Amino acid sequence: GESVGLHLPTLSVQEGDNSIINCAYSNSASDYFIWYKQESGKGPQFIIDIRSNMDKRQGQRVTVLLNKTVKHLSLQIAATQPGDSAVYFCARVGSGGSNYKLTFGKGTLLTVNP
């Protein structure tokens, strides 16, 4: 069935290090992937997105990689800062029919140690 899952529920890094958060998906009909950051007491905040016709997309300090062969998505955060501490969700929007709803993965809690 369709699912979006994460390899690790928690990730702890030192300030200044690079962080990598991984996500696997099982439905090959996925067209659109989004990473969200959710801080305590707030709603999910859009970070970066990528469509299935791309392998890589870069933003400010963030890079998303999409490997369609192994159905794997990753979010790389460069020079991680304490303000990056949050739960990170990958999410997908399927293609066709009623699959266009947004489905979230379980989330990874990123903790940045000063």
Added chain:
Amino acid sequence: DTEVTQTPKHLVMGMTNKKSLKCEQHMGHRAMYWYKQKAKKPPELMFVYSYEKLSINESVPSRFSPECPNSSLLNLHLHALQPEDSALYLCASSQDYYQPQHFGDGTRLSIL
């Protein structure tokens, strides 16, 4: 500050009460969404409105009743809720299904 505004931020109600959650966006987005999020879990889709018409109802119990009065507003009417309905209720909007959804900060709902 989020561009999607939700009120109230917190709500405590009894199981016999009727209350409404409100959501507003002025980004011209034509799709609006309600999600429910339990602690330490991802958001789960409840309803989708497209061009002010209900397009998805994820088998949500009838004690939750959505309403879209116009393209900027989305309401969620609550009646006879159960304690397990206590959660964070999130509203989101997007230009279309394949554009990023922008979320409000939610209403923290507690059912006594």
